[in-house]
Amino acid sequence: MNVVSLIRKKRDGKALTIDEIGFLVNGYVEGKVTDYQFAAFLMAAYLRGLNKWETSALTSVMLFSGKVLDLSSIEGFKIDKHSTGGVGDKTSLILAPIAAAAGVKVPMISGRGLGHTGGTLDKLESIPGFRTDLDLDEFISVVNSCGTVLIGQTKDIAPADKLIYALRDVTATVESIPLITGSIMSKKLAAGIDGLVLDVKTGSGAFMKSLDDSIALAKSLIDTAKSFNKKVMAYITDMNQPLGNYIGNFLEVYESVKVLQGEEVEDLKSLSVTLSGAMIYLGDKAESVEEGIEISKELIKNGKAFDKFVEITKAQSGDVKYLHNPESYPKSKHHETIYAEKDGYLKSVDTYEIGMAALELGAGRQTLHDKIDFKAGLIFYPKIGDKINMGDKLVELFTDKEDKIESAKQMITGVLEFTDKKVENPALIKKVLD
Amino acid sequence: MNVVSLIRKKRDGKALTIDEIGFLVNGYVEGKVTDYQFAAFLMAAYLRGLNKWETSALTSVMLFSGKVLDLSSIEGFKIDKHSTGGVGDKTSLILAPIAAAAGVKVPMISGRGLGHTGGTLDKLESIPGFRTDLDLDEFISVVNSCGTVLIGQTKDIAPADKLIYALRDVTATVESIPLITGSIMSKKLAAGIDGLVLDVKTGSGAFMKSLDDSIALAKSLIDTAKSFNKKVMAYITDMNQPLGNYIGNFLEVYESVKVLQGEEVEDLKSLSVTLSGAMIYLGDKAESVEEGIEISKELIKNGKAFDKFVEITKAQSGDVKYLHNPESYPKSKHHETIYAEKDGYLKSVDTYEIGMAALELGAGRQTLHDKIDFKAGLIFYPKIGDKINMGDKLVELFTDKEDKIESAKQMITGVLEFTDKKVENPALIKKVLD
Numbered sequence: 001m002n003v004v005s006l007i008r009k010k011r012d013g014k015a016l017t018i019d020e021i022g023f024l025v026n027g028y029v030e031g032k033v034t035d036y037q038f039a040a041f042l043m044a045a046y047l048r049g050l051n052k053w054e055t056s057a058l059t060s061v062m063l064f065s066g067k068v069l070d071l072s073s074i075e076g077f078k079i080d081k082h083s084t085g086g087v088g089d090k091t092s093l094i095l096a097p098i099a100a101a102a103g104v105k106v107p108m109i110s111g112r113g114l115g116h117t118g119g120t121l122d123k124l125e126s127i128p129g130f131r132t133d134l135d136l137d138e139f140i141s142v143v144n145s146c147g148t149v150l151i152g153q154t155k156d157i158a159p160a161d162k163l164i165y166a167l168r169d170v171t172a173t174v175e176s177i178p179l180i181t182g183s184i185m186s187k188k189l190a191a192g193i194d195g196l197v198l199d200v201k202t203g204s205g206a207f208m209k210s211l212d213d214s215i216a217l218a219k220s221l222i223d224t225a226k227s228f229n230k231k232v233m234a235y236i237t238d239m240n241q242p243l244g245n246y247i248g249n250f251l252e253v254y255e256s257v258k259v260l261q262g263e264e265v266e267d268l269k270s271l272s273v274t275l276s277g278a279m280i281y282l283g284d285k286a287e288s289v290e291e292g293i294e295i296s297k298e299l300i301k302n303g304k305a306f307d308k309f310v311e312i313t314k315a316q317s318g319d320v321k322y323l324h325n326p327e328s329y330p331k332s333k334h335h336e337t338i339y340a341e342k343d344g345y346l347k348s349v350d351t352y353e354i355g356m357a358a359l360e361l362g363a364g365r366q367t368l369h370d371k372i373d374f375k376a377g378l379i380f381y382p383k384i385g386d387k388i389n390m391g392d393k394l395v396e397l398f399t400d401k402e403d404k405i406e407s408a409k410q411m412i413t414g415v416l417e418f419t420d421k422k423v424e425n426p427a428l429i430k431k432v433l434d
Numbered sequence: 435m436n437v438v439s440l441i442r443k444k445r446d447g448k449a450l451t452i453d454e455i456g457f458l459v460n461g462y463v464e465g466k467v468t469d470y471q472f473a474a475f476l477m478a479a480y481l482r483g484l485n486k487w488e489t490s491a492l493t494s495v496m497l498f499s500g501k502v503l504d505l506s507s508i509e510g511f512k513i514d515k516h517s518t519g520g521v522g523d524k525t526s527l528i529l530a531p532i533a534a535a536a537g538v539k540v541p542m543i544s545g546r547g548l549g550h551t552g553g554t555l556d557k558l559e560s561i562p563g564f565r566t567d568l569d570l571d572e573f574i575s576v577v578n579s580c581g582t583v584l585i586g587q588t589k590d591i592a593p594a595d596k597l598i599y600a601l602r603d604v605t606a607t608v609e610s611i612p613l614i615t616g617s618i619m620s621k622k623l624a625a626g627i628d629g630l631v632l633d634v635k636t637g638s639g640a641f642m643k644s645l646d647d648s649i650a651l652a653k654s655l656i657d658t659a660k661s662f663n664k665k666v667m668a669y670i671t672d673m674n675q676p677l678g679n680y681i682g683n684f685l686e687v688y689e690s691v692k693v694l695q696g697e698e699v700e701d702l703k704s705l706s707v708t709l710s711g712a713m714i715y716l717g718d719k720a721e722s723v724e725e726g727i728e729i730s731k732e733l734i735k736n737g738k739a740f741d742k743f744v745e746i747t748k749a750q751s752g753d754v755k756y757l758h759n760p761e762s763y764p765k766s767k768h769h770e771t772i773y774a775e776k777d778g779y780l781k782s783v784d785t786y787e788i789g790m791a792a793l794e795l796g797a798g799r800q801t802l803h804d805k806i807d808f809k810a811g812l813i814f815y816p817k818i819g820d821k822i823n824m825g826d827k828l829v830e831l832f833t834d835k836e837d838k839i840e841s842a843k844q845m846i847t848g849v850l851e852f853t854d855k856k857v858e859n860p861a862l863i864k865k866v867l868d
Contacts, residue, residue, distance in 0.1 A: 003604075004603075004604060004605070004606050005606075007477075007605060007606035008606035011477065011480065011481065011606050011607075034469075034470075034604070035468075035469070035470040036468075036469040036470045036472070036473035036601060036604070036605060037473070037604060037605055038470070039470035039471070039473040039474040039477075039605075040473040040474065040476065040477040040605035040606060040607065042474065043441075043445065043473075043474045043477035043478050043481075044477050044481070044606075046445065047445065047477075047478070047481045047482070048481070167470060169438075170437075170438060170468070170470070170471060171438070171441060171470060171471055171473075171474035172438050172439075172441035172442035172445050172474060172478075173445075173474065
């Protein structure tokens with residue numbers, strides 16, 4: 001096989017075989033295929049596409065570029081959830097304890113936040129002491145004892161993805177459905193799961209802005225999961241406004257604790273129990289997703305879900321006092337509030353900018369080396385369609401960076417659109433695919 | 435400006451400005467744009483195309499990446515010819531002396547052979563002592579005294595092209611009309627010419643196999659030349675069989691000398707005087723191309739064209755005894771002949787393979803570092819449509835490499851197709867564009 005002829009084949013719109021994809025991807029990981037040749041291949045793949053067999057082959061090659069966890073010593077159905085990322089999306093913190101409390105095994109491998117989206121790992125690490133860097137033995141032992149564990153991707157898992165992603169990032173080849181699919185699925189499958197629930201976000205705060213693209217991505221992820229014989233469901237969910245109200249790392253832990261303790265944060269609770277319901281159903285602990293949702297709600301009501309969250313936190317060395325008493329968490333130096341300047345209905349929000357405002361306040365990172373301020377962030381109160389009266393509290397900002405307050409306020413107020421006419425709040429769940 | 439956003443812009447099919455192309459190309463030459471980013475850009479440009487303004491901008495940026503010769507001290511209209519390369523194409527050796535003898539100035543910058551095509555520089559250097567590495571002062575002095583000069587590309591000329599070509603070669607982005615246009619025109623324009631005659635080959639021995647692609651390339655070259663205010667004409671000419679009969683470096687000098695001395699080598703002479711006729715016309719030394727052709731034929735008949743070739747060879751330090759007496763040139767150790775095994779008409783030739791057979795015998799190079807045997811090559815007698823009788827001499831082979839004779843013979847006989855029915859010899863000139 002010859003690298004140039006394989007690039008040419010994809011450039012001309014022909015499908016590559018699994019052997020040919022293996023030759024390119026493994027060659028790149030081993031340094032035999034140069035970065036400029038792989039970049040040309042990525043652009044050809046971006047523009048010509050990969051069919052579902054090629055995507056599955058890409059996933060497989062990336063998956064086996066590293067370690068595939070052997071979770072055979074964990075009894076029961078092992079399921080994870082993956083979200084394509086959004087603003088205020090803290091459902092993992094809520095659904096993992098629920099699903100585990102329902103008896104399915106949830107070995108969850110999460111990522112860090114970058115740009116406008118937060119990451120589950122950073123949120124968990126805002127709980128002092130919480131360790132996300134468990135080794136395989138600890139990982140298995142926590143799943144066996146608690147039913148769930150929340151860790152980060154180790155460098156043994158799908159190393160090809162890390163290398164390829166870094167190259168895609170600097171060659172304008174990120175937003176490709178087959179390449180995104182390979183990246184997501186190689187990491188998820190490496191965790192040795194039996195099933196997967198997907199939350200594909202759509203809208204102004206999502207990577208996929210259009211519903212069509214989100215559906216195409218969901219289908220590609222489902223096809224690939226099925227080609228590996230996994231049980232899978234996908235929800236296309238709204239990201240035209242933040243999920244819940246709290247944005248920022250410990251702020252999101254705080255809101256998750258409130259939901260686990262029974263507080264009605266409508267959209268966040270609704271999505272969390274839907275996704276956990278699907279996990280419980282795929283894990284054969286319910287006859288239907290609806291029954292899974294009922295079970296989830298009951299596990300919140302009877303306190304078992306919150307207890308499970310406390311149990312996991314303890315097992316992963318986190319300080320549980322901040323779960324029992326979140327108010328005792330350190331506070332930001334500055335606290336500012338944005339009030340409505342006139343009456344109206346909230347019509348739209350550029351959610352990407354809201355995420356970027358939280359980042360500006362210290363809650364996120366621009367590059368992987370930036371340090372996060374766990375206390376920082378904002379509380380975003382209004383939902384699209386809400387009637388707002390002049391003087392209503394719209395957003396609260398928390399930061400140690402006094403010099404960023406003004407720019408963050410402007411970013412937020414600049415992307416809120418109001419109208420005199422009543423508007424509908426967009427449906428949270430746009431579509432379910434399986 | 436940001437590299438990734440420019441790659442993305444081209445990826446999404448949008449046109450780049452001249453500033454943006456300059457930022458990318460100059461950035462690449464200066465090492466500020468990485469090779470993997472430039473490779474991604476090249477593939478995006480390959481698949482999305484560049485419009486004529488972008489192509490002109492690319493040419494301009496590549497042109498000004500190096501030295502642009504100042505030929506203002508040379509009086510008269512300065513014109514060059516460019517061929518896209520073929521097998522047996524030695525028209526430069528014939529038309530440069532003709533056009534110079536007619537009074538136009540021909541500062542010709544030529545290339546070396548690679549793969550199945552020969553290069554004018556190698557052919558000239560097969561004349562012992564012939565120097566193609568003149569410096570600018572010598573270059574100008576030879577044009578002033580002889581009316582023409584034949585040199586190689588110096589490293590000062592369009593250095594961006596050399597770098598970019600090397601990257602295209604390993605990233606499957608060679609066969610792109612706008613990228614080919616930028617490469618050709620940046621080098622040609624750097625020679626400070628006023629006009630250009632283009633010979634765009636089409637057929638089995640050409641880089642562009644289809645007539646449509648050849649026409650598209652010719653149009654792109656013409657548009658670009660005109661955007662630089664140059665006089666230009668393009669001929670689309672047949673390369674479905676070798677041009678003339680001799681293939682190999684000194685063998686081609688030998689055939690050129692024969693044509694300059696009045697021998698009727700039909701296709702070769704016809705194309706050479708057509709192209710020189712166009713050069714004479716564009717250089718205002720004739721009222722029409724037809725008159726230019728008549729002038730060319732007359733300059734052959736009265737011996738002035740051959741005398742000019744002798745004069746140039748002397749001026750560039752070549753040993754003219756081999757022009758006056760080509761038979762005295764050293765001979766290859768081995769001489770083999772292929773005879774027709776039955777009667778029939780020659781229907782087709784895979785000319786690429788004929789070029790590769792000559793290379794096999796020592797006449798060409800696979801990589802730029804290979805050494806050429808100037809004596810080696812072949813004489814290819816039949817033309818498509820010729821009536822062949824069993825026992826007719828088809829091809830003579832000349833080589834020092836005894837072990838390559840058999841494979842070269844097989845390469846040749848394997849690509850000659852005969853038929854019982856009469857077939858037409860393809861038209862030599864397919865189309866003229868200006």
